[in-house]
Amino acid sequence: MFTTLLAIATIVAAILGAGVGYLATRPTITRLRAELADAAWQLTHDPLTGLLNRTGLRTIHTTVATASPLQRLVVMLIDLDRFKEVNDTHGHDAGDDLLVEIADRLAQVAHTYGGTVARLAGDEFTTILPLRHYLAGDIADRIVSAIAAPVNVQVDSGLATVTVTASVGIATVVSTDPLQDIALHRADIAMYHAKRQGPGRHVVYADGMTMPDRVHRRGPRLRDLRRDQRGSAE
Template sequence: MFTTLLVIATTALAAVLGAVVGFGLGHLAVRPTLRRLRTELADAARQLTHDPLTGLLNRTGLRAVHTTIAASGDPQPIIVILIDLDHFKQVNDTYSHDAGDDLLTQTADRLGRLAATYGGSVARLSGDEFAAILPVRHHGITDIADRFTTAIAEPVHIDTDHGPTTVTVTASLGIAVADSTEPLEDVALHRADIAMYHAKRHGGDRHVLQLPGMTMPDREHRRGPRLRDLHRDQRGSAA
């Protein structure tokens, strides 16, 4: 009887050990596949939230940042800056689209570093348009806007078909202060958009703070509909 029980126990133990060893070997075998899948998923997630040219966040990524801020605790004021480069089309027309992409990439690097110094995030929305979200802290809004305007206006060295050259572009900035729980695009960005168009209307190379009662300039002072304008119109929101 004792021998029978011993055989049964030994057989059961062997089966368990075999299962454990088999699972371990199987797990080791699939590790490379799991790592590859994790890498592919991370790459796919990044592609969904980042701009492929500049590496900055895209519109989806900016929404995710805003959602995180809104859900992080009590409502808090945030600074939203809409940045539109002045006369960027001239760079494309004069030096080629590749040179224009070079300019956008270098400008994006400056904006990303500057936003990070204030604990904020910046995204490329489309074309030559960027947006930043910053927390309201002890920094003055005017000082922040001045630093963004100055950083963009610094000369940029680009490669062209005729060799290296230096170009300088400016930007029109619209600034709005909103509550973190307010909708990003239909409130915060829309307010900043109105202010940005006022900066454009007055010649560019400046920043304008959105004030209560400020309305969008007449369409004759606007460049025409952009992708973001069309998307907002299709949702039925005010332009």
């Protein structure tokens, strides 16, 4: 993808820099600009839900850190509970329908509070919100409630109504804190503690909080299942 993006950018730059045959090349320039924009979008967005992906999230985080280095942020890691049951019962297409609907709901909540949301992988999402007058726990409650509302998904026999819950880990950080090593890591730890309390719960990261041992984690998460499957294959 990086190679494709670079190639398109190089072609556009060459045509724009030539300054010859403006009228003749204008449609080509317009098309190449559109292709460049499309390639950039694919690089930073999840193709299923249209949300930011990890690359897009890093880009947004870097932009915020550069523009507002002292900005306090609320980072939430959201993991769906029992999502695997939907896939196993109704199929992966139904699971995709569910993810798209959940993504839309998360985006609405995040935008309400001036933040953004990304799909990290599988059934994992994250939000980054500016810390203002609201309580992070109140937003997490709203997120959990939005996700828990029934969703209609397409199945072979027509429509089926499914419900899932979510476990949410919350971390408050400064915009210049590393995204992966501090912000998401702390939210991940808190999220595992939320799962230990049962479905549909949220936990705020506190200093000294550590990742629970595997045997004491409650879930399991799809990430853990995939890791176990890789270990068994090896």
